[in-house]
Amino acid sequence: MLELFEHNRIAYESALSMLKENGRAAIVHPTGTGKSFIGFKLAEDNPQAAVCWLSPSEYIFKTQIENIRAAGAAQPQNIRFFTYAKLMMMDAAAIEDIRPDYIVLDEFHRCGAQMWGDGVQRLLAAYPQAPVLGLSATNIRYLDNQRDMADELFDGNIASEMTLGEAIVRGILAPPTYVVSIYSCQKDIERYQARISSAKNRAVRDAAQKRLDALRRALEKSEGLDIVFQKHMTNANGKYIIFCSGVEHLKEIACHIPEWFGKVCGGADIHLYQAYADDPGTSQAFAAFKTDDRQGLKLLLCIDMLNEGVHIDDIAGVILFRPTVSPIIYKQQIGRALSAGSREKTVIIDVVNNIENLYSVSAVQEEMRSVIDRYQIMGDENRIVNDSFTIIDEVCDSRRLFNELEESLSASWETMFGHARAYYREHGNLEVSKRYQTPDGYSLGSWLNTQRLVYAGKIPGILGKERIEKLESIGMRWKNRYDYSWERFYQALCRYKFSSGNIDIHATYVTPEGLELGKWICNLRQSKNSGRCGYYLTDERIAALNKLGMIWDKVDYQWERNYLACTEYYRKHHNLDIPANYISEEGLRIGAWLRRMRKIRSGRLNGAAPLTETQIERLDAIHMDWLDTYTRQWEYGYKQALAYHREFGTLEVPAGYVNANGFPLGRWLKNHVEVNSQTGRTAIKVTPERRAKLDALGFKWTAEDPWQKRISACEEYLREHGDLDIPPNYVIDNVWLGKWLYKCRKTYRGGLEGKRLTEEQISQLERLGIDWRTPAERAWSEKYEAAASLLRAAGDIKTAAESGEAEEIASIARWVARQRTLHKQGKLSPEQAVKLNALNTRQDGGRVPAQRRE
Numbered sequence: 145m146l147e148l149f150e151h152n153r154i155a156y157e158s159a160l161s162m163l164k165e166n167g168r169a170a171i172v173h174p175t176g177t178g179k180s181f182i183g184f185k186l187a188e189d190n191p192q193a194a195v196c197w198l199s200p201s202e203y204i205f206k207t208q209i210e211n212i213r214a215a216g217a218a219q220p221q222n223i224r225f226f227t228y229a230k231l232m233m234m235d236a237a238a239i240e241d242i243r244p245d246y247i248v249l250d251e252f253h254r255c256g257a258q259m260w261g262d263g264v265q266r267l268l269a270a271y272p273q274a275p276v277l278g279l280s281a282t283n284i285r286y287l288d289n290q291r292d293m294a295d296e297l298f299d300g301n302i303a304s305e306m307t308l309g310e311a312i313v314r315g316i317l318a319p320p321t322y323v324v325s326i327y328s329c330q331k332d333i334e335r336y337q338a339r340i341s342s343a344k345n346r347a348v349r350d351a352a353q354k355r356l357d358a359l360r361r362a363l364e365k366s367e368g369l370d371i372v373f374q375k376h377m378t379n380a381n382g383k384y385i386i387f388c389s390g391v392e393h394l395k396e397i398a399c400h401i402p403e404w405f406g407k408v409c410g411g412a413d414i415h416l417y418q419a420y421a422d423d424p425g426t427s428q429a430f431a432a433f434k435t436d437d438r439q440g441l442k443l444l445l446c447i448d449m450l451n452e453g454v455h456i457d458d459i460a461g462v463i464l465f466r467p468t469v470s471p472i473i474y475k476q477q478i479g480r481a482l483s484a485g486s487r488e489k490t491v492i493i494d495v496v497n498n499i500e501n502l503y504s505v506s507a508v509q510e511e512m513r514s515v516i517d518r519y520q521i522m523g524d525e526n527r528i529v530n531d532s533f534t535i536i537d538e539v540c541d542s543r544r545l546f547n548e549l550e551e552s553l554s555a556s557w558e559t560m561f562g563h564a565r566a567y568y569r570e571h572g573n574l575e576v577s578k579r580y581q582t583p584d585g586y587s588l589g590s591w592l593n594t595q596r597l598v599y600a601g602k603i604p605g606i607l608g609k610e611r612i613e614k615l616e617s618i619g620m621r622w623k624n625r626y627d628y629s630w631e632r633f634y635q636a637l638c639r640y641k642f643s644s645g646n647i648d649i650h651a652t653y654v655t656p657e658g659l660e661l662g663k664w665i666c667n668l669r670q671s672k673n674s675g676r677c678g679y680y681l682t683d684e685r686i687a688a689l690n691k692l693g694m695i696w697d698k699v700d701y702q703w704e705r706n707y708l709a710c711t712e713y714y715r716k717h718h719n720l721d722i723p724a725n726y727i728s729e730e731g732l733r734i735g736a737w738l739r740r741m742r743k744i745r746s747g748r749l750n751g752a753a754p755l756t757e758t759q760i761e762r763l764d765a766i767h768m769d770w771l772d773t774y775t776r777q778w779e780y781g782y783k784q785a786l787a788y789h790r791e792f793g794t795l796e797v798p799a800g801y802v803n804a805n806g807f808p809l810g811r812w813l814k815n816h817v818e819v820n821s822q823t824g825r826t827a828i829k830v831t832p833e834r835r836a837k838l839d840a841l842g843f844k845w846t847a848e849d850p851w852q853k854r855i856s857a858c859e860e861y862l863r864e865h866g867d868l869d870i871p872p873n874y875v876i877d878n879v880w881l882g883k884w885l886y887k888c889r890k891t892y893r894g895g896l897e898g899k900r901l902t903e904e905q906i907s908q909l910e911r912l913g914i915d916w917r918t919p920a921e922r923a924w925s926e927k928y929e930a931a932a933s934l935l936r937a938a939g940d941i942k943t944a945a946e947s948g949e950a951e952e953i954a955s956i957a958r959w960v961a962r963q964r965t966l967h968k969q970g971k972l973s974p975e976q977a978v979k980l981n982a983l984n985t986r987q988d989g990g991r992v993p994a995q996r997r998e
Contacts, residue, residue, distance in 0.1 A: 309511025315529030382460025
């Protein structure tokens with residue numbers, strides 16, 4: 145039996161509740177926390193249900209199955225696995241064959257890809273009643289316009305959500321040791337060498353060249369990757385995953401393995417493996433790496449196949465030969481070194497490719513700080529197990545040398561002012577990027593940024609009144625890009641307020657000029673509510689926003705708007721029976737909002753703030769029905785069934801029956817009939833309480849076996865008529881019995897593709913005396929027997945004609961002649977030809993040939 149960690153057990157229970165209520169539930173947990181076990185637990189707890197499991201690759205699924213077995217649990221046998229790519233290629237008939245009771249979307253953020261997403265949408269459309277469980281480390285597609293796949297696929301129904309930082313804070317994942325180093329500074333060296341060569345001042349060139357040479361020597365003599373790895377890869381027999389950016393990059397790193405990792409294992413063996421999607425040997429290599437328990441260092445070079453889903457418990461660390469532009473991939477790669485339930489210290493060595501690409505780990509630190517702040521505000525300090533983890537900076541000295549080199553390349557103030565004036569005369573402004581260099585190689589962008597910092601008092605420097613006036617004379621603006629960003633967005637917000645009368649802006653709103661104003665507002669709200677206003681959101685700016693009517697607490701504001709819209713609906717319609725897809729005149733989905741209120745009050749919406757007594761009283765005042773729509777609909781149907789039972793004493797209702805109230809009672813009851821008597825599965829959800837109510841009315845849960853019903857009809861016909869020569873159009877008890885027997889005969893003879901009778905079914909029909917021949921075959925046999933009987937008695941046709949009825953004899957003769965013709969045309973079966981050969985017609989001494997000759 146599969147046992148879940150506590151955090152996964154809570155998530156699983158929340159997901160079950162959400163699946164029961166909404167049919168959709170997403171779980172967003174970081175890599176390494178064992179979220180795939182939640183999906184397997186769903187399959188284990190529903191052994192009779194068919195579970196359709198979708199995943200980006202077969203490698204991921206196979207590894208997850210191996211992890212299940214390693215945990216001592218059996219692999220669920222009711223899972224049908226498909227990759228998203230395979231689903232994409234399946235036609236409607238193949239999708240119809242899946243027939244899932246549950247659908248699991250593993251790594252569901254990948255469903256945002258157009259082709260994969262189309263396949264998933266076709267599957268969901270084909271089975272709208274099948275509950276859908278989603279698993280992923282993130283619901284956001286960062287490089288795809290920040291699309292939220294939990295909203296798109298699950299209507300925002302997230303049963304449990306946890307960031308990587310939160311998992312570390314709570315002790316679910318052990319905090320790693322994070323080491324920052326540098327893989328290659330060659331491009332930085334070349335860039336500075338070019339700047340030195342283009343510098344006009346010889347003294348500047350000489351000073352800068354001296355520092356660059358010192359930096360180059362320092363980098364060559366300082367601790368290289370071999371020393372860094374030796375210091376921090378303390379497990380000489382451990383398994384380490386090395387992430388590369390591409391095949392060529394992988395091959396390049398493979399060449400350096402002995403050089404870089406030889407000191408780690410003290411000259412012992414290094415067992416090297418490679419795994420990437422296009423390599424046919426990947427599967428064997430990955431399996432061998434996982435099971436390798438030999439002495440010596442085990443290294444797995446991979447490109448992208450281990451970014452997600454696949455997890456190995458006994459990893460000693462990972463090495464990131466970045467860059468990667470996706471926060472999803474970055475956190476997934478980090479997650480390879482972390483595992484729920486493990487207390488082993490692992491190491492993450494982040495080998496960046498240039499000096500300006502340091503500290504991506506700050507995103508994880510920020511997540512941890514946010515979680516810690518939230519727990520402290522809520523009084524949940526006891527949940528804080530880890531408040532930090534070790535970060536070792538191996539490149540601080542190199543960064544200092546780079547800064548000194550940058551300073552040595554800075555020209556005199558007057559020289560740089562001259563370049564700034566020339567730029568202004570040509571372009572009319574000084575809006576240049578921080579990295580901008582003049583055609584002569586002077587770093588004008590960096591110099592202008594330095595002047596702004598000195599002016600603002602953020603760094604020391606000399607900038608007197610004369611220099612300030614000179615810069616202002618050529619259009620110098622002292623505010624930094626953050627200040628100008630504020631001005632642009634604030635002015636756009638003022639224009640929106642002037643045209644719309646409010647600043648209640650949707651998160652996705654973009655101005656005609658292309659400013660993401662909605663996203664900007666959301667970021668401001670998040671900064672203020674988290675207490676981290678910082679330099680950007682000053683008290684002065686908060687006051688300016690308040691004058692425009694800024695909504696800082698969006699939840700309370702939206703509650704009031706939705707409540708007022710519901711009040712207006714009640715005033716017009718005298719009820720709150722609002723469809724879930726109803727949209728008010730103000731564009732509010734108040735039907736869906738009421739459903740959310742019901743979930744919150746019942747405690748079925750994980751993480752939502754409970755309703756206040758005042759909010760409940762206000763909803764009660766407009767006759768809020770706290771039962772969910774589905775429950776109310778079921779209770780209404782039961783009320784109609786109860787009335788029918790009181791009147792007629794039974795619930796045996798025709799399927800098409802509609803009562804006087806217009807309620808389709810027959811169809812409603814039919815939906816409760818078990819689809820499979822073994823699984824007890826019905827077309828709609830039936831709780832034990834509802835089953836008991838229908839049991840009390842004598843409801844029959846299982847439908848009569850269609851096959852047995854037809855067999856019984858045949859038996860009745862046989863008793864009455866003595867045979868099974870049933871006319872083709874004979875119908876009894878709504879069963880077209882003649883047509884059914886015709887299909888049975890055709891199936892028996894292999895005439896219906898894909899259909900077959902079981903041995904038991906054949907035996908049942910034969911016990912009734914079924915004649916498997918077709919009417920045409922029986923007619924032929926009757927004619928044949930007549931001819932054979934005549935010839936046995938008379939010897940030939942001529943003698944028969946003298947002793948019998950002339951018309952009957954003539955008919956038989958014509959029939960025999962016709963068979964000759966049919967045989968010549970190839971229209972007789974071999975069996976028929978053989979039988980005809982036995983008939984000696986003696987008319988012309990000939991015989992029907994046993995085989996037609998061309």
